[in-house]
Amino acid sequence: MEVELKDIIDDLNSLKRSLPDPSLQASVLQLRLRVENLIRMAKSGPVGRPKVKDMSAEVVDSNPYSRLMALQRMGIVENYERIRDFSVAIVGVGGVGSVAAEMLTRCGIGRLLLYDYDKVELANMNRLFFRPEQAGMTKTDAAVQTLSDINPDVVLESYTFNITTVQGFETFMSSLRNKSFCPSKEGSGVDLVLSCVDNYEARMAVNQACNELNQTWMESGVSEDAVSGHIQLLIPGETACFACAPPLVVASGVDERTLKREGVCAASLPTTMGVVAGLLVQNTLKFLLNFGNVSPYLGYNSLKDFFPTMEMKPNPQCSNAACLERQKEYVQAKPARDAAAKAKMEAEMSSITECPLHDDNEWNISVIDDNEVDTAGVPSADALPEGLTRELPSADEFEKSLAPGTDASVDDLENLRRQLEALNAD
């Protein structure tokens, strides 16, 4: 831009020299002054804020964190400044991921890891965050550009590759393991992984990585018709993993030739994506800063404004081996968990002094523990009442491995490869 403006000055100078009428000289001079002004403005550029060392609760206009630190004064969060110790990985910087990244950046998260291999396109402009002039940039670069301007305190790392390929997956795993940001942290190098991807393959890759690393993560999604979405918390071994309950698959049974032209262009709305990103980051803040209830699953149906919640236990017949391992560990850790819960209960009880709730009990009402009723009345969760039988056989033998290939005559990989090449040759 600067070069362009300098050219204008040169043009103006030559115009001024060639002007025969001296009465126009003044206006040309004025034009030149204005162009010089523009050059000065272009040079200085937009002014970002300097980094802030400590989060302050001081209420002044210049403090970027005053409204966040007020959460402590309001009694919502015990220690908000802890947010600077946390690392969050966002996989997929699209309609949901980019907005979630901006929210966490504005909240002053310690470190953000961004993963995406796509470029910004003008077709993305119906969603939030990216700007038209960023079209053509990689989504990760464009996001880092915007986010570092908004909050220079956040450590941003961008990773531009496809996590579903073998090589991409290894890089993904090692970036999650890297603990250089907070070496004292237990487990992996990040506190939470947010999956904001738009396809089944990538979700399965995130699921695989998190199951192997025993990493808690949250999944998010917006439906293809843009009017509903969901978020889900996944704690390996404790809650259902993404492979535990595979999406309902129904073969449509229609000839491909009759399907023809509906295209694969999914609809999207900035509203639904914004709502889902908001729900996702709210759950993230509750999880990290330890306030409120962290939702295990929260759906959003925008047509009826219905928000279903539910819990999903892991599937003991999950097809993912790492999930089964985590499930086993979770069961083995039960005594320790129970002891911790009991200790917590006792600590809470001791702070409350015991006294009878009611002085008299005219009708002899007594409270019976739910657990005792359960164990007495129902022998086991699997048993059926007398007279009923199951129509389908139980799936105990599900995990029986398939019979290995019987053809042992050609079993050399190199030999097989050559056979295929020979077929390919003619």
Place this chain on the structure above:
Amino acid sequence: MEGWDPNTKSTLTQIPLLSTKAGPRDGAAWTQRLKEEYKSLIAYTQMNKSNDNDWFRISAANPEGTRWTGKCWYVHNLLKYEFDLQFDIPVTYPSTAPELELPEIDGKTQKMYRGGKICLTIHFKPLWAKNCPRFGIAHALCLGLAPWLAAEIPILVDSGMIKHKDDVSSTSES
């Protein structure tokens, strides 16, 4: 499988099924799976040739067998249209199917994801999921790519989006 044409069905039943559930990160089990992949690809290619229905070439582009490249073609109005074919074996294979790519016609049809990945969501992914781990690369080509070509190439040719290579060279010469 109702609704599929009888030819595809009978071809499918003759492609050997696989039995090892292993992905590229599973070491020796993956080698075993790779052998099964080769066997079913060899059987399928042989079958196509003997039925005079040869329509693809595919071979592993690396020793690990995680990247595959080749060609596929489709005959429409007696003209042969040939395309580069490539795909990676995903890290979660065989739970997730390979994403078959035809990079040359990227952006020319709506029924394609970025990078030339053909849309398999409706007609193929449910079948793959139901038949995991018995389906392999050969099945993906037979039930995923072949019907896609049959549905898309005639439309792309008739609408002028793709031209036969002879037409392209003759117009550039004139």
